[in-house]
Amino acid sequence: MRQVVLDTETTGLEPNDGHRVIEIGCVEMENRRLTGNNLHLYLNPEREIDAGALAVHGISTEFLADKPTFDKVVDEFLAFVDGAELVIHNAPFDVGFLNHELRRLGARYGTIEQRCGVLDTLVMARQKHPGQKNNLDALCRRYFVENGHRELHGALLDAEILADVYLAMTGGQTRLSLGGNDSSEQGGDAAAEVIRRLSADRPALAVVRASDNEEQRHHDKLSAIGSKNGEPTVWQGLADDDTPLQ
Known part of the structure; x- marks a missing residue:
């Protein structure tokens, strides 16, 4: 099964107000294994970025001035995601923006849903943890996923973090992997990481030998x-x- 963990950054919150996608990050997984085959695109939105959005992701209009517009990379992007299941946190936001970008180019590209399955990890998290915070930072704390390097949002960085969270949420601590090659090895790695962290600050056990x-x-x-x-x-x-x- 091919899955692509996807995240975007935008100029604002609402595509119907003319806001645009400025960054796309995609992380590929095959049979629950990270392949290392990722896609990372910065885009020139041809408009200013809202101050609130800039505070979230730190991507400036000046930085994007020499980047390609969406129409220049749409074929590369669609070729990467076609036929995959997209794993997205709060999928309506990202899919809505991407469909808005596709509509700007005419009907020939269709919609994201016509090309891909979509799995919303926010819906999944709310079902597993009702009444609790389920944003990406909260899930990182809950599943012991490292995100200390995440000072600002970034599409590729957030997609990489979400991939770890998704693997942990969907069976990450069901067994300890001792080097096996089955499909739950990623989950075993997550459990082993939990054990490593819990024991990292403990002193080594003293060895007392018999006289x-x-x-x-x-x-x-x-x-x-x-x-x-x-x-x-x-x-x-x-x-x-x-x-x-x-």
Whole structure:
């Protein structure tokens, strides 16, 4: 199954007010595995960016001045997402903006929904955690996904974070993976990361070895048990074998 985790940044909140997409980030997964095949596009919106949006993503009009307009990259973008299931947090927002961009180019491109399935992780999170905060930052805290490097929103960065959150939400801690190649390996990695963090600040356990006197007393006790039972104990047999215990 091919999935593309997708996020966008925009000039404002409402495409019907003329706001445009300025950044697209796509992260590809095949059978729940990150492939490393990502798509990242900055776009010239041919308009000013609202102050509120600028405060969220920090992408300025000046930075975008030499970037391509959407019509120049639409074929590359659609070729990347065609036929995939899009994984999006608050999908109506991103899909609405992308469909608005496609409509500006005429009917020949159709809509995102005609080309892709859409899975909304915000809807999924609200079903799993009713009555709780379910924005991306809250989900990162809940599922122990690192996002400390996320000072501002960015489409590719948020898509990468969402991919980790999605994998954790959909079975991330059901089992510990010990190097297996099954489809839940990503989930095992997430669980292992939780254990690593919980134990990161704990001091190493002290190793206390038996003294020669204690070992002799242990040997004598096993011999006494063996004599009483008429045969050596299992532990005596292991000790005589010199085979390391597994």
